[in-house]
Structure formats: structure tokens, C-alpha cells
Amino acid sequence: MADETEPKVGRAGARPVRAPHGTELTCRGWAQEAALRLLMNNLDPDVAERPDDLVVYGGNGRAARSWADFDAIVATLRRLDDDETMLVQSGRPVAVFRTHEWAPRVLISNAMIVPEWATLEEFRRLEDAGLTMFGQMTAGSWAYIGSQGILQSTYETFSAVAAKRFGGTLAGTLTVTAGLGGMGGAQPLAIAMNGGAALCLEVDQAKITRRMRLGYLDVQAQDLDHALSLVLAARDERRALSVGLLANAAEALPEIVARDVPVDIATDQTSAHDPLLYAVPDLSPEDAADLRVHDPKTYVMHARTSMADHVKALCELLDRGTEVFEYGNGIRVEADLGGFKRAMDFPGFISAYIRPLFCEAKGHCRWIALSGDPADIAVIDAAMLEEFVDNESVTRWLRLAARHVRVQGLPARTCMLGYGERARASRIINDLVRDGKVRAPVAVGREHLDSGSVASPYRETEGMLDGSDAIADWPVLNALLNASSGATWVGVQHGGGTGIGRSVHTGMVVIADGTPLAALRLDRVMTNDPGSGVVRHADAGYQRAVEFAAEQGIRMPSLDAATEEESWTTRP
Ligand code: NAD
Numbered sequence: 001m002a003d004e005t006e007p008k009v010g011r012a013g014a015r016p017v018r019a020p021h022g023t024e025l026t027c028r029g030w031a032q033e034a035a036l037r038l039l040m041n042n043l044d045p046d047v048a049e050r051p052d053d054l055v056v057y058g059g060n061g062r063a064a065r066s067w068a069d070f071d072a073i074v075a076t077l078r079r080l081d082d083d084e085t086m087l088v089q090s091g092r093p094v095a096v097f098r099t100h101e102w103a104p105r106v107l108i109s110n111a112m113i114v115p116e117w118a119t120l121e122e123f124r125r126l127e128d129a130g131l132t133m134f135g136q137m138t139a140g141s142w143a144y145i146g147s148q149g150i151l152q153s154t155y156e157t158f159s160a161v162a163a164k165r166f167g168g169t170l171a172g173t174l175t176v177t178a179g180l181g182g183m184g185g186a187q188p189l190a191i192a193m194n195g196g197a198a199l200c201l202e203v204d205q206a207k208i209t210r211r212m213r214l215g216y217l218d219v220q221a222q223d224l225d226h227a228l229s230l231v232l233a234a235r236d237e238r239r240a241l242s243v244g245l246l247a248n249a250a251e252a253l254p255e256i257v258a259r260d261v262p263v264d265i266a267t268d269q270t271s272a273h274d275p276l277l278y279a280v281p282d283l284s285p286e287d288a289a290d291l292r293v294h295d296p297k298t299y300v301m302h303a304r305t306s307m308a309d310h311v312k313a314l315c316e317l318l319d320r321g322t323e324v325f326e327y328g329n330g331i332r333v334e335a336d337l338g339g340f341k342r343a344m345d346f347p348g349f350i351s352a353y354i355r356p357l358f359c360e361a362k363g364h365c366r367w368i369a370l371s372g373d374p375a376d377i378a379v380i381d382a383a384m385l386e387e388f389v390d391n392e393s394v395t396r397w398l399r400l401a402a403r404h405v406r407v408q409g410l411p412a413r414t415c416m417l418g419y420g421e422r423a424r425a426s427r428i429i430n431d432l433v434r435d436g437k438v439r440a441p442v443a444v445g446r447e448h449l450d451s452g453s454v455a456s457p458y459r460e461t462e463g464m465l466d467g468s469d470a471i472a473d474w475p476v477l478n479a480l481l482n483a484s485s486g487a488t489w490v491g492v493q494h495g496g497g498t499g500i501g502r503s504v505h506t507g508m509v510v511i512a513d514g515t516p517l518a519a520l521r522l523d524r525v526m527t528n529d530p531g532s533g534v535v536r537h538a539d540a541g542y543q544r545a546v547e548f549a550a551e552q553g554i555r556m557p558s559l560d561a562a563t564e565e566e567s568w569t570t571r572p
Pocket residue numbers: 001049057058059060137150153178179180181182183184185201202203204207247248249250269270271272273274277278279280327328329330449496497498499
């Protein structure tokens with residue numbers, strides 16, 4: 001989006017940043033080095049969407065509050081000892097305290113605002129005053145790895161759609177979506193990996209070009225007629241194909257509906273979580289830029305009206321039998337604010353497809369080779385294929401990823417693993433580092449979008465069985481638990497995904513440096529972190545989570561007083 005949407009962060013000090021590669025330490029230990037390399041990796045021009053503005057992805061998700069703050073974080077990490085902890089308050093390093101070697105080296109809190117003040121307007125005021133920063137999800141807690149980070153979950157979501165409605169494959173189907181940014185850019189490849197045809201609407205030519213360069217998008221169409229001829233031919237021939245079209249979704253989608261195009265699946269990943277980032281079709285770029293700066297309220301009004309048109313078209317497709325879902329950007333609530341009152345007729349993707357996985361804490365882990373050597377990821381891939389040989393979803397994904405995912409910044413791999421599996425995977429990685437099979441330590445973390453780490457009533461916790469959608473104790477407990485269990489750094493944030501006022505969520509990373517201490521820390525964090533997700537869902541009454549907690553020996557004193565004694569004496 002145009003720079004004019006941005007608060008007064010400033011570009012003073014902006015320059016290309018790339019994480020150091022290799023085995024030489026630039027900090028006093030690998031934990032600090034891991035934090036430094038992942039922070040820098042977030043801003044690598046191959047990884048970040050707008051690195052000069054410190055924006056990593058998600059419209060306005062930043063890695064640091066300003067370039068001066070970035071420099072101060074880097075300098076502090078270089079001096080930080082193995083028993084010290086740096087506090088980062090919304091992208092600014094504010095303190096270093098002596099703690100102990102099991103403690104996190106970095107604690108991060110981003111965009112936290114007292115609930116009554118947690119509105120987008122107040123957030124922007126505070127951001128413009130230089131007091132806070134939007135961290136989105138993995139950007140602000142230094143664990144973003146480029147489009148691959150979202151690729152597997154997007155792939156799994158579309159696989160779930162295929163399983164629900166289309167006999168297990170998207171071959172012979174047409175999906176229409178919008179937004180080819182940091183997250184949304186994974187959609188075309190994920191749909192094609194499921195065998196489908198995808199039409200992706202995007203207003204920014206640079207985003208289309210970038211996705212084609214990164215191998216996430218096959219072709220760009222000249223106009224809507226051309227786009228439809230390409231995707232409908234692919235659909236009819238049951239051929240995978242992704243087509244980008246330079247168009248505004250609020251305009252093009254109603255046109256697609258008017259032409260009665262047979263759309264099988266429809267969704268959207270424009271940056272709707274912040275209406276200032278949603279492109280309005282009936283404003284010239286100059287007028288839009290001017291309004292964003294001088295009259296943001298009017299811009300937001302236009303954006304919400306456009307989102308109402310966009311979501312109305314989605315509802316019309318829904319009425320015709322199209323599989324429609326919101327893809328985690330809050331567009332339904334914005335359309336509702338824009339006057340379209342049927343916006344909540346279709347579900348969010350978590351409640352529609354992902355929640356059963358969350359009951360077993362299945363979610364997206366990631367490991368990042370700090371050496372910068374893709375061979376390290378290949379070695380870990382091979383070890384995981386052996387360890388999880390009986391797990392079809394893991395082996396299928398690892399093989400697909402090795403074939404389709406290009407390296408962006410530090411080489412990394414995502415993988416969907418549940419309770420128990422994450423600890424096993426971490427143990428394998430730490431052993432590979434210990435035995436010198438990989439060249440340097442590896443950072444292990446996960447998405448914020450995970451089973452125990454989020455309260456987000458329009459996304460991860462929409463429609464919880466017990467009505468606990470907005471209860472945010474769970475992510476806070478998750479962060480505290482991870483810090484107590486030995487994570488190398490922990491971040492708590494507000495507003496990621498669906499926007500300010502609408503979510504609280506956490507992230508963490510643990511370093512696998514091959515030492516016995518790392519083995520212990522990895523085991524604790526990679527057991528307890530997903531364990532908190534099982535507990536969150538069991539507490540809400542999901543039967544599978546209740547059974548799973550019992551099967552795994554996860555102790556939940558609140559669940560059943562009758563079995564209390566037994567559960568307290570059984571250690572997992
Ligand atoms: P981004 O800002 O990098 O990309 C958004 C894209 O939408 C931009 O390229 C922009 O040009 C385009 N766009 C804006 N208005 C448009 C319009 N009217 N028509 C067509 N294109 C338009 O953001 P991102 O990282 O891709 O994230 C997208 C959204 O998804 C955000 O709201 C984010 O909060 C949310 N999100 C989703 C997930 C997930 O799991 N799916 C995770 C985190 C965040």
C-alpha cells in the first residue's frame with residue numbers, strides 16, 4: 001500500500017538488512033544470536049514486504065518501532081549475557097535485567113492497550129505519538145519466515161475444504177480470492193498444490209510480480225475476460241493453475257457474480273483488519289492517499305462501504321452454493337460496520353475447518369537454520385521423514401514443501417505437528433545439532449495462530465462451545481507458561497490477524513544448540529505450549545480435547561473431581 005497510510009515511523013536509518021549466516025557468533029551465546037538473526041531475517045528484503053518501513057507483513061506488522069530502536073535492540077543483543085533478559089516494549093528495548101539461564105533472553109509485549117482504550121483510533125494516536133507499534137503476529141515476535149510460514153496452514157485449510165466438499169481434491173474446482181500480500185500470497189500456491197484453479201484479485205502490481213518471482217503464482221491475466229478463460233479452462237481440464245488479476249476485489253467480485261461464473265470456493269485475504277489498508281475502488285490513488293493522511297475517518301467510511309460490497313458478493317456466492325469462508329482478516333465485521341448486515345452468514349476458517357485439529361494441539365511449528373545453509377533443512381527434512389514415517393499428513397507435506405518452497409531469507413521449514421509430536425521433532429533437531437549433522441544451531445518456534453496461544457473471537461476462538469470466545473486469560477497463561485518452561489524468547493501481542501481490539505496472542509522461540517540444557521528446555525516448552533492448547537479446548541467442552549487430555553495424561557484439576565487423585569499422581 002502507499003506509504004501515506006503509515007504512521008510517523010520515519011525511514012531515517014533504513015538500509016537493507018540480512019541476518020548473518022554461518023557458524024561465527026556475533027553475540028555472547030547462541031540464544032542471543034538466534035534472536036538477532038531472526039529479527040534481522042524478518043527484515044531481509046526477500047522476506048519482508050516493506051523493509052524500509054520496518055513492515056514485515058500483514059499490512060503494518062513491524063519488527064521494531066523505529067530504525068533507532070532496531071539498532072538499539074541489535075546492540076543490546078550483542079552485549080546480552082546468558083543470565084540476562086531484555087524487555088522489548090512495542091518494538092523498543094526498554095530494559096535489561098539479570099534473571100537466570102533458564103529464563104528467556106528476550107520478553108516482548110506489542111500493542112497492548114487497556115481494553116476500554118483498545119480502539120483503532122486510539123492505537124493510531126499512540127502509534128503516531130511514538131508510544132506503541134503493531135506487531136501483527138510473527139513479525140513483532142521475530143519469527144516470520146516469509147510466505148512459507150503460512151503456506152502449510154493455507155494448504156491444510158484448502159485440503160480441509162477439499163475433504164469437506166470436493167472428494168478430497170480441488171482438481172476440477174475454481175477458487176476466487178483476493179490479496180497477494182505476505183499471508184495472502186500463499187493462497188495461489190496452496191490451491192494449486194491441492195490441484196485446483198485459483199483466481200487471485202490484487203490491486204498492487206508489485207505484489208503480483210513478487211508472488212510470480214517467488215514461485216507462488218503461475219501467471220498474470222490481462223483482464224477479467226482473460227483471467228476467466230484461463231481458470232475455467234484449467235477447471236474443466238482438472239488442471240492446477242493460479243492466475244493473478246490486477247483488480248480491486250470490491251469491484252471485480254460483484255462483476256464475477258453478475259456474470260454467473262461457477263465459483264466453487266470463495267474467500268479473501270486483503271488487509272481488512274485495518275480499513276486504512278483496504279483499497280477503495282472509487283477513489284483515485286491521489287485522493288486515497290490524501291484522505292488517509294488528512295481525513296482518515298472518511299477513508300475508513302469509504303473502505304467499510306467497499307468491504308460491504310465485497311462481502312455482499314461473497315454472500316451472493318454463498319446463496320448459490322459456493323463454499324465461502326473468511327480467511328482471518330476481520331472483513332465480516334468491517335463489512336457489518338459498512339452497513340451490510342448479512343456479513344456473519346459465512347464462517348471464519350478456524351471454526352469451519354481447523355478447530356478439530358486444535359483439540360489435539362495440531363498446529364504449525366517451524367524450524368529455522370541459523371547457519372543460513374539450505375542443506376541443514378534438507379538434513380532435518382530427512383530425519384523428520386524417518387521419525388514420522390507413519391504420519392501421512394506430515395510426510396506428504398514435507399515432500400511437497402521440499403519440492404515447491406523456495407528459500408526466502410534464512411532457510412526454514414514449517415510442519416503441522418500436535419501434542420507429543422512437537423517435543424519429538426525438537427529432540428531430533430537438537431540431536432542433529434549436537435552430533436554436528438547440521439552446521440549451526442536451529443531456532444524452533446511456531447505460528448501465533450495456534451491452539452493455546454490466541455483469543456480472537458472473529459478467528460481462532462470464534463463460536464467456542466462454551467461461549468468463551470473473548471476470554472483472553474488463555475494466551476496470557478500460555479505466554480507465562482512458555483516463559484516459565486524455558487523458551488528463548490516469548491512475545492505477547494494485541495490485534496494480530498483481525499485487528500486492534502479483536503485479539504490477544506502469543507509467540508515463542510526456543511533455540512536448539514545441541515546442549516543438554518537446550519534438550520530440556522525444548523522438551524518442556526514443546527510439551528507445555530501445545531498442552532495449553534489441549535487444555536483450552538478441553539475446558540471449553542470439546543469432547544475430543546477432553547479425551548485427548550486424558551489419553552496424554554495432561555492434568556486438568558477442573559475437569560473431573562472424581563478422577564482428581566488419579567490425575568495428580570500421573571506424570572506425563
Ligand atoms: P498484506 O498487507 O501484505 O497484503 C494485503 C494485500 O491486499 C495487499 O497486497 C493489498 O494490495 C491487497 N488489497 C488491499 N485492498 C484490496 C482490494 N480492495 N482488492 C484487492 N486487493 C487488495 O497482508 P497479509 O500479510 O497478506 O495479510 C492479509 C490479511 O490476513 C490481514 O488482514 C492479516 O491480518 C490477515 N492474516 C491472516 C492470517 C491467516 O492465517 N490467514 C494470519 C495473519 C494475518
